[in-house]
Amino acid sequence: QQQVKQSPQSLIVQKGGISIINCAYENTAFDYFPWYQQFPGKGPALLIAIRPDVSEKKEGRFTISFNKSAKQFSLHIMDSQPGDSATYFCAAGGTSYGKLTFGQGTILTVHP
Amino acid sequence: KAGVTQTPRYLIKTRGQQVTLSCSPISGHRSVSWYQQTPGQGLQFLFEYFSETQRNKGNFPGRFSGRQFSNSRSEMNVSTLELGDSALYLCASSSSAGTQPQHFGDGTRLSIL
Numbered sequence: 001q002q003q004v005k006q007s008p009q010s011l012i013v014q015k016g017g018i019s020i021i022n023c024a025y026e027n028t029a030f031d032y033f034p035w036y037q038q039f040p041g042k043g044p045a046l047l048i049a050i051r052p053d054v055s056e057k058k059e060g061r062f063t064i065s066f067n068k069s070a071k072q073f074s075l076h077i078m079d080s081q082p083g084d085s086a087t088y089f090c091a092a093g094g095t096s097y098g099k100l101t102f103g104q105g106t107i108l109t110v111h112p
Numbered sequence: 113k114a115g116v117t118q119t120p121r122y123l124i125k126t127r128g129q130q131v132t133l134s135c136s137p138i139s140g141h142r143s144v145s146w147y148q149q150t151p152g153q154g155l156q157f158l159f160e161y162f163s164e165t166q167r168n169k170g171n172f173p174g175r176f177s178g179r180q181f182s183n184s185r186s187e188m189n190v191s192t193l194e195l196g197d198s199a200l201y202l203c204a205s206s207s208s209a210g211t212q213p214q215h216f217g218d219g220t221r222l223s224i225l
Contacts, residue, residue, distance in 0.1 A: 032212045043116075043202050043216035044155070089155065095212060098145050098160035099168050100204075105154060 004092050006103025014111050019077040021106045023090035026071065030092040034100070035064065035075045038087045047088075048075070051095075080110045114139065116205050116217035124223045130191040133220045137184050137205030143167075144186040145214060146178060149200040158201075161186055162209035190222075198224045 005024045013019050025033075031052055036044035050057045050064040050073065057064045063076040077084055087107050093100040117136040125131050137144050145168075146158040157170040161180035178188045184205075190197055200221050204214035 034213060036216070041218070043218040046213050046215060049213060091155075093212060098143055098162075098206065098209065098211075098214065099157045099170070100145075100147075100155075100214060101157070102147075102155035 004090060004101050004103045006090050006106060008106060009104065010107040010109070012109045012111065013080050015080065015082060017080050017110075019080045019084070019108055019110070020074060021088055021090070021108070022072065022074045023092075023103050024070075024072045025092045025101075027092070027101075028071070029094060030101075032093045032095050033064070033066065033073050034091050034093075035062075036089045036091065036102075038089065038105075044089055077108075080108075082110045082112050084108060085110050116203055116215055118201075118203050118217040118220050120220060121218070122221045122223075124225060125193050126225050127193055127195060129193050130189065131193060131222060133188045133190075133201055133203075133222075135186045135188070135203030135205075135217060137186070137203075138215055141205035141207050141215075142184050143206045143209050143211065144180055144184065145204045145206075146186070146188050147202045147204065147216075148172075149202055149219070150198075155202070158188070167209060193224050195224050198222060 034049035035047045037047045038044045061078045066073045090103040091100040143162045145160040160168040180186045200219040202219045204216045
């Protein structure tokens, strides 16, 4: 019940295209859903996060869509750029405890 | 504001040895969590510390332990190292116990020969 399932494992898009990564969770106690971006040799960097009281959150080119009834959330990267090429992780956690449960990651490659 | 600092960045050890990793959280942050990252298992939670007390523990053997000091700095210890302990060990800090967001350091890459 603690799993977070992420898809696809890898994604290739052209510059200017839309990248979409999906995650599904099982534990209904989760109330915090962040996305992290990781470059080689670096730690994960927080990109954007959402709580279940809203269905969408947008920050620049990055948007999280959240479907509470389906227990799914997704990351949309608009106007994808080669500099967005990285590994993206979704995660789920609770505001009352520090543990984050991560998806397996998506390797995004944006071709120029 | 400086980020989360982890030392050392790289470590090479042999089976059976023990190792200690260090983490300095963002200034003012009092909660520190540790994660193990491997290609096969991904990112897995090890433990969380707040006010020098372990609040949460993941599903790892007792060879993995940690502690937190009064200045919020944390150390993680792994004893009797096994080949499977080769991983990137990440530390994350947040402002208080159980709060989000968590901000990660760049990790310590541990290789076991």
